[in-house]
Amino acid sequence: MFKIFSDLNRKALLNASIAMVLVIVLVYVGSRDLQNFDAALIAYLFGTVFAVFGIMYRYSVWVQRPPTRLYWRRTWKFVFSKRFFPYLGFVITQFVKNILFQRFIYPRGKSRWIGHFLLATGCMLAFAVTIPLTFGWIHFTLLPGTTDIYVAHVFGFAVSKFELGGLIAFNAFHILNWCSLFVIIGAILMMRRRLTNGGLIATQSFQDDWMPLVLLLAISVTGLGLTFDYSFMQGKTFEFMSVTHAITVILFLVWIPFGKFFHIFQRPAQLGTNVYRKEGERLGMAVCPHTGEAFATQLHVNDLKKVTRELDFNFDMEGGGSHLDYSPEGKRAALAKAQFAAREKEGSFFG
Amino acid sequence: MAAGPDSNFNPDMEFFVDMQRCIGCRACEAACAECETNGQEPMIHVNYVDRAHSVQTTVQVCMHCEDPACANVCPADAIAKDGNGVVHSANTSRCIGCSNCVLACPFGVPKKMEAAELMMKCNLCYDRTSVGKKPMCATVCPSGALFYGTREEIRKKRPNSDPVNTFKFGAQTVHTKVNIMMPKGSTELRVH
């Protein structure tokens, strides 16, 4: 019965606990001893704290896998070396292009990119607003003596004033509606793909592929519903909208560490692999003994020899060298030659 | 990506490859590009074995290894083997395009799509095989280099050959779901 405890990853548990405590401390300090904490958001706070714990746990387990650990170590060692400086511009452009705009999805399909960009932008913008609100880091008050001037407080300090009914107020109070709209359009575009593309239909599953889209759609529709309700329906459906919205958002938060949404935290590793390749190219390329052409960086080939060893694979050849020294084309040719030789030895090419 | 209960994958049908028969016509490549799981991109490899000295060509599909090197070396947990033993193409939201799998696969199978920063590979035409049909390539190969069917059928077709699914690459032994046709009595194929 206690197997679950012995199966827990100690290091990950420690990291996750530290992250969780840190968040709680930040909430406490950032909301000025909870004075600015909005008690109505307590359920969202619990969801977020759990998500932080879960994400950190899974992330820590993930970076312990041999291939991931190798990239992880290589990346940080490089970042803190003096050779990293020339790459700073490259990393920043890559971050904007490939993380903020996910441009690499475009070559996979135009609507695929538009759909995902809307999903991701809507969600990330919404996080940027709701997390500080939930943590009590931002709150709004009326300027004393007025009825239409709002003051925004960050960490308890008044940072800006704006007039009710003005452009800033409109956007500040409606940004989540824009986010919802983005996510709804994005989710519908993605759902359309999943309904019409034969390849996706054959390989998708409800839990991994449909659930995330359905959940995002439910969050956004009920979120928009809240505004719709108080704007046009005099709050008649408020109870329903607020409860379903809270439930779907909390499900989303709690599920991040386990399901598809974990990719949000895995993706930055893409930056690491791009830097790794660029730096590897500077150090020198590996040449395939069969084709005589460069096919990968020597750093990569050497690292893979180490990683495969750690994973209990051993491609070392008897006369020295390794099967991994061959390019993919060289490997295919080696297999074909070996099969041909066996047929030749047999004396009959067709059997 | 475990196969759901509605999957009609036929476990009696297997893939039998005899690359020595490949004539390099690339019909399989054209057929592969029709497969809906990879959208217009052929995943099968046809290439000259040693262009400077002979016109021999070879054809390579994913061998669907029992313990796939590609999945083991993937830092993003993007490659999964399902209950039918099919090793799937990279999970599109996870793959970070690092090419570990491209370099570690002993059969030289995965392809990195550079612009998309995504690995793609043969997944045994999962849209077809999961409903009991044959992979595209095997339906068009005119020379018999690619055959998909039962053991019974291949025994009749190739009485002087035996299917082999154990391969040796130096010190490494690899077992696969896909078979390669070898002279009768062979039990393994040593590559290096």
Ligand code: HEM
């Ligand atoms: C917070 C934000 C994000 C959300 C809610 C989100 C959500 C999703 C969803 C639901 C899918 C599956 C779409 C489908 O196939 O049905 C997906 C796919 C994907 N996501 Fe995200 N994502 C987010 C951020 C990111 C970021 C920052 C990246 C970064 C680089 C990223 C990269 C990808 C990739 C590469 C795919 C596969 C797309 C394809 O090939 O079709 N995501 N995402």
Ligand code: SF4
């Ligand atoms: S043949 Fe290569 S790509 Fe296919 S399962 Fe084996 S290691 Fe992976």
Ligand code: SF4
């Ligand atoms: S290219 Fe993609 S699938 Fe291949 S090892 Fe890297 S992350 Fe994994």
